Amino acid sequence: MNAKLSARRHYLDLLVRFALGLVFAFWAGACLKSGIVGLQEIDSSNLQPRQISQILSVFTIGFYMLVIACLYVLRLRPVSKFMGVTPCATAILGGFLLSALLLLHQREDLPLWAPLFSDLLVVVGNGFAIIALLQLGRSFSILPEGRRMVTHGLYAVVRHPLYLAEAVATLGVAINFFSSWALILVAMQLALQIGRIHYEEKVLKEYFPEYEDYARKTWRLIPGVY
Numbered sequence: 367m368n369a370k371l372s373a374r375r376h377y378l379d380l381l382v383r384f385a386l387g388l389v390f391a392f393w394a395g396a397c398l399k400s401g402i403v404g405l406q407e408i409d410s411s412n413l414q415p416r417q418i419s420q421i422l423s424v425f426t427i428g429f430y431m432l433v434i435a436c437l438y439v440l441r442l443r444p445v446s447k448f449m450g451v452t453p454c455a456t457a458i459l460g461g462f463l464l465s466a467l468l469l470l471h472q473r474e475d476l477p478l479w480a481p482l483f484s485d486l487l488v489v490v491g492n493g494f495a496i497i498a499l500l501q502l503g504r505s506f507s508i509l510p511e512g513r514r515m516v517t518h519g520l521y522a523v524v525r526h527p528l529y530l531a532e533a534v535a536t537l538g539v540a541i542n543f544f545s546s547w548a549l550i551l552v553a554m555q556l557a558l559q560i561g562r563i564h565y566e567e568k569v570l571k572e573y574f575p576e577y578e579d580y581a582r583k584t585w586r587l588i589p590g591v592y
Contacts, residue, residue, distance in 0.1 A: 383438050390435035397428030416478070419485035423538070426492035433499045437506040444511035446573035453510050453565040460558035461508055464536050466551055470543045484541035491535025494520070498528040510565035512573045517580055524585045525567070529559050563587070 404421040473480075499506060501519040520527035533556060540552045563586065570577045586592055 379443060383441065387435045387438040390431050390438060394428050394431035394435055397424050397431060401425040401428060416481055416485075419482055419489070423485040423488040423492075426489050426496070427535075430492045430495050430499070433496055434506070437499060437502075437504065440504055441506050442504045442513040444507065444513055446512040446569050448510035448565045448569045456558055456561045456565060457509050460555060460562040463555045463558060464539065464551060467539060467543045467548060470545060470547055472542050473544055476542070476544065480541055480544075484538045487538025487541070488535050489538075491531050491533070491538060493531075495528055495531035495535065498531055502528065510562065510569050512569045515570065515574050515577060515580065522584070523589055524587055525581065526563055526587050529563065530587050533559065 401421050401424040404417070404424065408417060408421075498520050501521060502516050505513040505516050507513065524530060536552060536555060540548050567577075567581070567586075571581075
């Protein structure tokens with residue numbers, strides 16, 4: 367009976383991994399296709415900074431989604447999990463709540479520097495997110511789960527560099543939708559990410575005894591601040 371249950375869980379894990387991997391791959395393909403179309407539409411005799419920055423931001427989003435798609439398929443099976451509806455909901459909403467910005471109207475009356483600064487934050491944020499993902503490797507997870515400890519690279523400085531990078535990119539996207547509702551969504555998403563960090567660290571502390579020592583030597587999210 368235990369063998370059958372284990373086999374079912376194994377196949378369910380494979381199904382979830384490949385299904386979500388396909389979702390992120392589709393999203394990545396859409397972004398990369400948009401970036402390629404943008405490159406083809408560039409007029410080399412009349413280069414516009416905004417056009418270039420938009421294409422760069424779209425490409426970084428596409429590559430970010432592509433890395434996630436690959437890691438979802440290749441990631442290790444978890445050795446520990448934080449069970450319950452609240453931790454799972456916090457992680458999912460923390461990761462995807464900002465998609466609700468697409469329901470708002472994009473601002474067309476912003477000064478020139480605002481969209482350029484927005485694209486810069488998106489490029490920098492997603493660029494660092496890609497580095498963090500590659501260093502996290504097969505330990506990547508959206509839900510609060512433990513696979514193995516990663517303490518090198520960016521993770522030697524802060525315990526959650528991926529969330530910091532995502533926050534930078536999130537602020538960049540939000541600038542284009544600047545409004546009271548956009549600010550509320552950003553605040554809610556950041557609060558959810560803090561909760562997500564809490565659940566994730568609890569899982570890691572329970573399974574990896576050395577995590578306590580690692581936590582004492584590193585900052586949680588922002589070097590020198592938090």
